[in-house]
Amino acid sequence: MAASSLCAADPGITLIGMGTVSGDALDLSGLDGDICQRDDDTNCIPRATLGGFGSAITYTGHDNVFLAVPDRGPFDGRTSPRVPYINRYHFLHMVVDVGVPYPNIRTTLLDTRFLRNGNKRLLGDAYAFAADPLDALRFDPEGVVVGRDKTFFVSDEYGPSIFQFDRDGYLIRRLPVPPKFLIGTPGGDVDEAGNSLEIYPNKNTFGRQANRGMEGLAITPDGRYLIGIMQNALIQDAGLNNATPPARVGLCNRILRMNLDTGFTQEFVYVLDSIAQGRGVNELLAINDHEFLLLERVNRTFVPTLPLTAAEPLLKRLYKIDLNKPGLTDVSSNATLPATAAALAPLNIVPVDKTLFLDLLDPAYKIDATRTIKDVIAEKIEGLAWGPDLADGRHVLYVTSDNDLSQALPTKIYAFAVDGAAAKISYQPQQLPKRIFPKGTVEKALGK
Secondary structure (H helix, E strand, C coil): CCCCCCEECCCCEEEEEEEEECCCCECCCCCCCEEEECCEEEEEEECCECCCHHHCEEECCCCCEEEECCCCCCHHHCECCCCCCECEEEEEEEEECCCCCCCCEEEEEEEEEECEECCEECECCCCCCCCCHHHCCECCEEEEEECCCCEEEEEECCCCEEEEEECCCEEEEEECCCHHHCCCCCCCCECCCCCEHHHCCCCCCCCCECCECEEEEEECCCCCEEEEEECCCCHHHCCECCCCCCCECCCEEEEEEEECCCCCEEEEEEECCCCHHHCEEEEEEECCCCEEEEEEECCCCCCCCCCCCCCCCCCEEEEEEECCCCCCCCCCCCCCCCCCCCCCHHHCCCCCCCEEEEECCCCCCECCCCCEHHHHCCCCEEEEEEECCCCCCCEEEEEEECCCCCCCCCEEEEEEEECHHHHCCCCCCCCCCCCCCCHHHHHHHCCC
């Protein structure tokens, strides 16, 4: 492959790396055998498939080690009840070799561990309910951040909920999410077209939309606040219309800010550009204690997950938002929100502003002599993480894809160098004095 050329399009931002992890790679879980689709026992993948980890990834603050959490597993959580998908997380060593030919991001899997509630493993199974909700094992991870005390937090789309785990994967506590975010009748069944029955009004009239829960999770650099964002509007926030089946229409997403010391929460409004092409918010990443990068994207690509067909992606962008905006409205007391930005003003609701930070589809971002990122970008760009700074002081931003554990699709990773002054950000790295993963184990895995 030709030598990589460093490509800049957005002010202060340069594409410096690209890498992939094969869709048929295996993790270090030690699991044997296959896991199959619930209604088609001929459609199976190995239980130890290393995939989906680009859905949620975060830097541990040390030794180029990242923590990544796959979501609910293959087949949209509709797996055989005999062998459900066991929720897990991975420690990865990841570096970008700046200035050498693409692919130039090296990824080494260090360890795979299971997520647990007591002595039971959490499951991606859409039907893993329990009479006592506190005993339920049903879990769909979508966002992850590392805490101050060698723990980590995961946002769950099934709830939505936020769980805190110790570094060995044992559940420490559930952080309470305001009731308006929760649906009353969760379930795993779908209609003939594959739509979740959760979206039908005879099932739910409030709470998150099906498969559109707390998709993004960030933590402030001091570790005091968690900030979560919904992928799309809540049902009662004009999220769905009255069609059969209901279709997504609402543009006003809720942001939840939670003080980890007191439990106090606030809610703010983020307005999507549009709802076309399955658009939604997929990740949130702290720049400092009040500014954040937010990933908004469509679910279209020229290289889709089968059986979907190829279609031109029209938007995959990172926006910058500021929760210190003067006059920003806390909508915690608003039981409902309107469908559009124009309808917010008469209600005296001021949403967050959004400023374009990085357009992943910009033709300036070339991966070789003839192709750009747009030509090969995955359907589900879902992960954002800062890495260690470069020697010249620029910050490294990693962007990852969720391959849905497809054996035919690799996980794709992009690296961008960010000049803080030129990009107009004041980046503050997270304060993580303690290692969550031992340095000696990293060195052993790398043969040092």
